[in-house]
Amino acid sequence: MAQKATIAMVAKHAGVSVASVSRVINGTLARPATEEKVRAAIAELGFQPNSAARALKVRESEQICLSFADIGNPAYLTITQGINSVLRDTKYRLILSSSLGTADEIHNHLQSLGRGYADGLIISPITSTPEIAKAINSLTVPTVLIGTLPKDVLVDNVYIDSAKGIELAVAHLREIGCKKIALVNGPLSTNPGRRRHQGFVDAMNKVKLKYDDSSIYFARDFTSQAATELLEKDKTLHRYDAVLCTNDLLAAGVIRNLQSRSVRVGEDISVIGMDNTELCTLLNPSLTSVDLRAERRGQLAAELLLERIKNPLSAPRKIEVKPELVIRESTNMRAGTRK
Amino acid sequence: MAQKATIAMVAKHAGVSVASVSRVINGTLARPATEEKVRAAIAELGFQPNSAARALKVRESEQICLSFADIGNPAYLTITQGINSVLRDTKYRLILSSSLGTADEIHNHLQSLGRGYADGLIISPITSTPEIAKAINSLTVPTVLIGTLPKDVLVDNVYIDSAKGIELAVAHLREIGCKKIALVNGPLSTNPGRRRHQGFVDAMNKVKLKYDDSSIYFARDFTSQAATELLEKDKTLHRYDAVLCTNDLLAAGVIRNLQSRSVRVGEDISVIGMDNTELCTLLNPSLTSVDLRAERRGQLAAELLLERIKNPLSAPRKIEVKPELVIRESTNMRAGTRK
DNA sequence: TTGTACGCGTTATCAG
DNA sequence: CTGATAACGCGTACAA
Numbered sequence A, B: 001m002a003q004k005a006t007i008a009m010v011a012k013h014a015g016v017s018v019a020s021v022s023r024v025i026n027g028t029l030a031r032p033a034t035e036e037k038v039r040a041a042i043a044e045l046g047f048q049p050n051s052a053a054r055a056l057k058v059r060e061s062e063q064i065c066l067s068f069a070d071i072g073n074p075a076y077l078t079i080t081q082g083i084n085s086v087l088r089d090t091k092y093r094l095i096l097s098s099s100l101g102t103a104d105e106i107h108n109h110l111q112s113l114g115r116g117y118a119d120g121l122i123i124s125p126i127t128s129t130p131e132i133a134k135a136i137n138s139l140t141v142p143t144v145l146i147g148t149l150p151k152d153v154l155v156d157n158v159y160i161d162s163a164k165g166i167e168l169a170v171a172h173l174r175e176i177g178c179k180k181i182a183l184v185n186g187p188l189s190t191n192p193g194r195r196r197h198q199g200f201v202d203a204m205n206k207v208k209l210k211y212d213d214s215s216i217y218f219a220r221d222f223t224s225q226a227a228t229e230l231l232e233k234d235k236t237l238h239r240y241d242a243v244l245c246t247n248d249l250l251a252a253g254v255i256r257n258l259q260s261r262s263v264r265v266g267e268d269i270s271v272i273g274m275d276n277t278e279l280c281t282l283l284n285p286s287l288t289s290v291d292l293r294a295e296r297r298g299q300l301a302a303e304l305l306l307e308r309i310k311n312p313l314s315a316p317r318k319i320e321v322k323p324e325l326v327i328r329e330s331t332n333m334r335a336g337t338r339k
Numbered sequence C: 001t002t003g004t005a006c007g008c009g010t011t012a013t014c015a016g
Numbered sequence D: 001c002t003g004a005t006a007a008c009g010c011g012t013a014c015a016a
Helices: A007-014 A018-026 A030-043 A049-058 A075-089 A103-111 A130-138 A162-175 A193-207 A224-233 A248-260 A293-310 B007-014 B018-026 B032-043 B051-058 B072-088 B103-111 B130-137 B160-176 B192-207 B224-233 B248-260 B294-310
Strands: A063-068 A093-096 A121-122 A145-146 A156-162 A182-183 A216-218 A242-245 A270-274 A288-291 A318-321 A325-328 B063-068 B094-096 B122-123 B143-146 B156-160 B180-186 B217-218 B242-245 B270-274 B286-291 B318-319 B324-326
Touching: A007 A018, A007 A030, A018 A030, A030 B217, A063 A075, A063 B094, A075 A093, A075 A121, A075 A293, A121 A293, A156 A293, A162 A193, A162 A242, A162 A270, A162 A288, A162 A325, A182 A193, A182 A248, A193 A216, A224 A248, A242 A248, A248 A270, A293 A318, B007 B018, B007 B032, B018 B032, B063 B072, B072 B094, B072 B122, B072 B294, B122 B294, B143 B294, B156 B294, B160 B192, B160 B242, B160 B270, B160 B286, B160 B324, B180 B192, B180 B248, B192 B217, B224 B248, B242 B248, B248 B270, B294 B318
Parallel strands: A063 A093, A063 A121, A121 A145, A145 A156, A156 A318, A182 A216, A182 A242, A242 A270, A270 A288, B063 B094, B063 B122, B122 B143, B143 B156, B156 B318, B180 B217, B180 B242, B242 B270, B270 B286
Antiparallel strands: A093 B094, A288 A325, B286 B324
């Protein structure tokens, strides 16, 4: 750990004023001779400008804060990479808020998001309550929200029409001859859970396929373990032609369970996931999945945020991203081919 | 986006001095009556302390910066979660540096890590050159390094004896009857690549198993795609009894390739991965893997950093973490059972 | 072109 | 217990 130096020390060392040092640092005009001296002094002292002081003066922290419920989820990770890809050639650094689950945590976190700490904020609340909506509206920082925008919340928004994605999946299953389709979902208390549940109901009605409450399964969260736990209790899933899972992790758990009971996925039964994560091509059979364009959403969110920072008064914008179905081996089953 | 307020405005609004407001915020003694007034004013104005000003004054940013080459790698993600788990109940926030690959990028990044921007730094350079070592040594921030500590670098360090992990894997393979063992590794230009390569050589010698250059494969990086690309060109892998992969992603690619050629993994050939990521239980067959204790390493690194921040002058510490072998289906093969 | 002096919003010291 | 005021380190009018 080297020494600490201030701009004043550099100035004294170089025999110039602090103003000159500041100018050299910030690239304003200076006579070559002075610049030379200053640079030498900076190098010698190993001087680095104090970013807190700079932030206070310039009223910019050059930081953008990310606040996700579960950074461990591959989908959020991909969003993060999308954000990072556009932020990497800007002056902004990325900050990760500690993961927040409950409404209370989110509320507290948003509350504590003081000025000067971040120039912008990208959030994706997994639930939406009136308190959260209120907290978001009281933010003093440019914000963009990824996901379902709560009623009366006025911030930029990028969202995916996941219902449309479900529709694509159901249509595909219908096409290859599946009639009895189960849904394996996460909890209804979450935004994605609720949206995808509704999407399933609508999609099934649209293609005139029957379903009832017993064909809709709820895992305790969106992880593969949750799917595994769920299916260890309930062993009725193999009676369906197909199971649509509301993310790839759940699908991976489902496939694992089915295979352990010697059900041949892609032959006896079709499985579809959502998110189209890297996992899809690693599984055997590879997983058909609805691509929710996570990286794209991240990029768009970052771009939206940069524009808003530049122009804080413009009206909030809303961008929709279209899902795509990526067909792989887990839905190879042909109508009438079944045993 | 709500309004901005300063401590001075709050003071005026409450009819007290800025000092009193500051005291109320920071929990120092104040008469109930004043506290009451101040709190009311804070609520009314929606005041949030400016963290840049606070950081400047207190000389603490309450931020800890993380600098990894590839945050998309599940192993690093798990390290991050470990770090987060100990930081979550401290005052520190986690910052993610933009991902850095080349030595130059790392160098520049470390260089630009000014004071006041982070109170601590956790890095895990994937390569180590003299320049990087120099850059690390010139840091003005408490730092802990995860991974191989370059020569003459004086910072706290937590590392895993990956060679020992390889040894466990090879010993296990030997035990179940494998004699011809291949290694699928990432590039030798990386620290992990080099360490694991050497570990393999040593382990094979130790159990007196033959190997030569042709039995060691190098993927262009540590991803499943890299393994896939590699094996599309070279179709000799199935001739081995077992293939040891230097991470789970590579192993997933290997398994996929083997299965596409109708080689039965876990029966015809054994496969072992490293990192013991969640992926292991999702694959079919499930993947035997060397657990490199990523989460534990993250926790230890965070704890080390917190101690160093508290006590900046103590001698650098070095903590070794022991790997563990987790046996699953991909090494079910018994000696003599092969076709 | 360069230097002086002030202010950014907080916290801490020191009188009162 | 409270109020005035001096820093913290930097950027930048303004004056020279």
